[in-house]
Amino acid sequence: MTTTGRNSKQAQRKAAMAVLAHSGAAEIAGHLADIAVPAHENLREPENGLVMLRGRIGGDGAPFNLGEATVSRAAVRLATGEVGFGYTLGRDAQKARMIALCDAMVQSTDFSSEVEAKVIAPLRAAMLAERNRKAEETAATRVDFYTMVRGEG
Template sequence: MAVLAQATTDEIAAALAALGPPPAHVEVRPAETGLVMVRGRIGGDGAPFNLGEATATRCAVQLASGEIGFGYVLGRDGDKARLAALADALWQSADYQMAVEQNVVGPLRARQHARLARSRDETAATKVDFFTLVRGDN
C-alpha cells in the first residue's frame, strides 16, 4: 500500500492495464475525499500535537470472488484511490497476487527507488565539511 500511495495515478493505471481487463468488482465504498489531521511530536519525539490537515481520498472495492481492497491516498484524486483499492483487492486474490507483485508493485517500487536514489545523490553532493579557522596571534 505504501508503494501504491507513492505512485502517480497514471503509473498505477498503466501497470494495472498491463494485467489485462480487471475481473468483475464493485465499489463497496465509492471514492470519498476528506481530511486527515497530521500530527507531529513536540520536540520531534515527545507528546503528539496537531500540525495541520492534509487532503486524503479513500475507496473500497470488492471482487466478485469476495476480496475487499482499500485505497487510502493523500490528495483528492478519486481515480487514484479507486485504482489503489483495486490493486489491493487483486493482491489479496490468489489468482492475481503474483501478477500484481510482478507487474504492478515491483515495477512501481523499482521506479520509486530510482527516484529516491537520484534525490539522495543530489542531496549528498551538497554535503559540506566546515572547518573552523584558528585566529592569528594579534
C-alpha cells in the first residue's frame, strides 16, 4: 500500500472513530443490526478505567493535571485478521466493544464500504443534524450589543 493510500485509510478510520465516539450506544447498535457482523473474537474484554485529563491555561500555558475521567475500552479481531480498538468516555463497555468492532470492519476491504454506508454515514448525518439544530437554537437567543454615542460635547 502506498503512503497516500495508507494516509487516506487512516483519515477514514479517524473520521469513523470520531463519529462513533460521539454517538449513543443504542444508535450504534441499531445500525449494526442492519449489517451482517463478521466472525470476530475479543482480544481485550471491555473494561472500565481512568485517564488523566491535562489542561493549559489560556491554551498555551504550562500543562497541568486537570482531573480524571472514566473511560471504557475494548479490542476485537476479525476472523480475517483486522484488529479494532474502541475507547469511549464513561462506563459503557458494550459501546466500547461496538466501536472496536466497527474500527476493525472499517479496516477490512470486505466490510469497509458496508459499515461506512450503513453505520457511519447515518450516524454522521444524525450528529450533524443535531449540531445544526443546536446552532440554530443558540442563534435564536443571540443578542447583539452596541454602544450609542451621545450627541453632547
